[in-house]
Amino acid sequence: MGNLITKDKLTAIEQQLLENATELVPYLQQFGIRIDEERHIPDEVIKKVSNAGLFKLGTLKKYGCYEVSIREMVEIISEVAKGNGSVGWVVQIINGNNYTASLSLPSEIISTVFNQEEEVRFCSVLQARKTDVKKVDGGYLVEDGFWGFGSGSKHATQAFLNLNDIRTIQQGKAMQMMLAVVPMNDIKIVDDWYTMSLKGSASNSLEMKKYSYLKNTSQSRICPKLFL
Template sequence: MTGAPAREDLVRRATEAGPVLRRNAAWAEDNRRLHEETIEALAEAGVFRLRTPRRYGGHEADTRTLVEVAAELGRADGAAAWTASVYWIPTWMAAHFPEAVQDEVFATPDVRICGTLSPTAMAVRAEGGIVVNGKWGFVSGAHHSHWQEIVAVVIGQDSEPEPVMALVPMSDLTVIDDWHTSGLRGTGSVSTVAQDLFVPAERVMPLGAILQGQHADGANAGSPIYRSPLLPVAAASSVGTVLGLAKAAREVFFERLPDRKITYTGYASQSAAPLTHLQVAEATFKIDQAEFHAHRLASTVDGKDAESASWTIEERVRARADMGAVCRLGKEAVDILATASGGSSIYSDVPIQRITRDVHAVNQHALMHPNTNAELYGRILCGLEPDTLYI
């Protein structure tokens, strides 16, 4: 097998996919899912194989690569970047299952696995597995997925409730087309439902094992990228989209700047106004700061992976704090540039209005919300225990 492509090559491929993503971004928003041509372009760029084990033709890319690839995709279409980054996380999780399960899942070229961490379903044990009933929301990319990673709580008469994670084919689930939102519309983050769904025991793992990065067998134990606990990995997998959206906002602002004046003022050119100078400088500084937090997060995860080092509670919480900082700073940068874009920017053919709505939607995500993550970090810095398992 040939070696995995270098980071620069994977980022270049993502950049080259950009024109297809831009061309289909408005269609994706109108139709509330990614265009098939976008899916094909992402597959051609190798995006869906970034976290797949090498023995199945994957790249086993580190999280710094994920940040840079998602940033390039986000410059073209935030929905495409978000969906790709969501696929990376369950794909990484699938690599923790027994090898026979991996053989089944990764038999599909460019396999796409959607998922959730919300335990919004219940399950009972049955001979040879579990039976699941429930519904999951915000399942990004479900329309184009082959498998879904689900979370359910197993209940029994003689045991404590146990949260588990399982892999199920999309054909076993019912898709509820309920994704009617103001932002990230193109992600198709619909709901899915399981009704009396039997899942074989080999495709079920304790959620705690995945949160801690424990393997069911040793097939991938030698690979650095599968060594860290889930939440720092998920955080590093997610921030590139926000970085890309912020950079896209700056790019589209400067594209429109030469032809814009400031209406009802004496400025025939917006670029001559000191206010504009202050706005673009402040937005650029915030993008730079967001990039710092994104890269520090990725460097921490990749460094821990390379050294097989254990994580302290503070380090794990700081990973979420870095993610929250990227979200906050990216949103603030976009808001500044959107405010400076004038009344004409609210037309649907001006990309910054979609960029603004997309970055606002990301900031509302329960695990990415800046306030939630900052509070959690401050709690740890004050010597208290974390009040969540999701670290």
């Protein structure tokens, strides 16, 4: 067990989640070599972590999650990392992104994203390397977008992306952040994460081309989840 908090300060569900994480440690240790060689976490491991409830730590209870405190989340994720560093990193990234999204996004978007049968797992990049975005009738068109590093991208269901790029900052321009929620099915994962450590964190670059965000439409390739 970790030592940031004591058992008597945990609720019953927090204690159970911590025990779930502890029980996973020897299981995760068996996958160390495979995770490094494949440079992502195997689906069977992701499923095991999901079944233990460890992708639902900080997100609000009204979305079917556990809403544990940040301190308790750190304790639980630290336990996961004892089994494998890459798994611990991905678990904390996804939980952190889910927590941020659930507090930051407009309620109608959150309801659309979280009230679905599939478990929600966000990756995010809040500063693009390159984006060319045009205002069009009814919304926006991303002509070309490139983001890095999207930790957990191969295990995410949604991406939380800033449509402003680093050139804006370099030019000294102050712009309101433009954020978008994009299904991972509509993003190309650029397999460029080659490192000496955390090889399995899948911190790949993300790419989009010719992607439209239009409101009140049923056209294909449309994501109505852009907000400013």
